[in-house]
Amino acid sequence: MFFSIAWALGQIILAFFCILFSWRIVFLLTAIPITVLLYLSLKQLKDSPRFCVIKHEYGEAKSIVAQIAYVNDKQFKNYGLKEEKEYLGRMEYY
Numbered sequence: 326m327f328f329s330i331a332w333a334l335g336q337i338i339l340a341f342f343c344i345l346f347s348w349r350i351v352f353l354l355t356a357i358p359i360t361v362l363l364y365l366s367l368k369q370l371k372d373s374p375r376f377c378v379i380k381h382e383y384g385e386a387k388s389i390v391a392q393i394a395y396v397n398d399k400q401f402k403n404y405g406l407k408e409e410k411e412y413l414g415r416m417e418y419y
Contacts, residue, residue: 383409 343351374393377386383406394401 378406378408381412383412 339351371389372385374386374389377389386406387403391401
């Protein structure tokens with residue numbers, strides 16, 4: 326109930342700010358925190374190991390899998406990736 330009341334009061338205060346200032350200024354001021362949070366979340370977000378393998382970034386894929394194993398408290402053995410072996414074999418052939 327507290328959050329519902331706080332949200333309603335915030336909307337009323339925001340409406341008064343829009344009356345006092347231009348709505349464009351209020352929009353920009355409210356967009357700044359969202360933009361910062363979006364930038365920080367995209368910076369911290371990792372690609373999936375499958376996507377890294379498709380891009381032939383095998384070291385990055387192994388490090389992401391090792392990080393997932395660490396978070397899940399599992400032991401990670403540094404095995405070679407099947408796709409990496411096939412890719413290196415094809416590159417040696419050419």
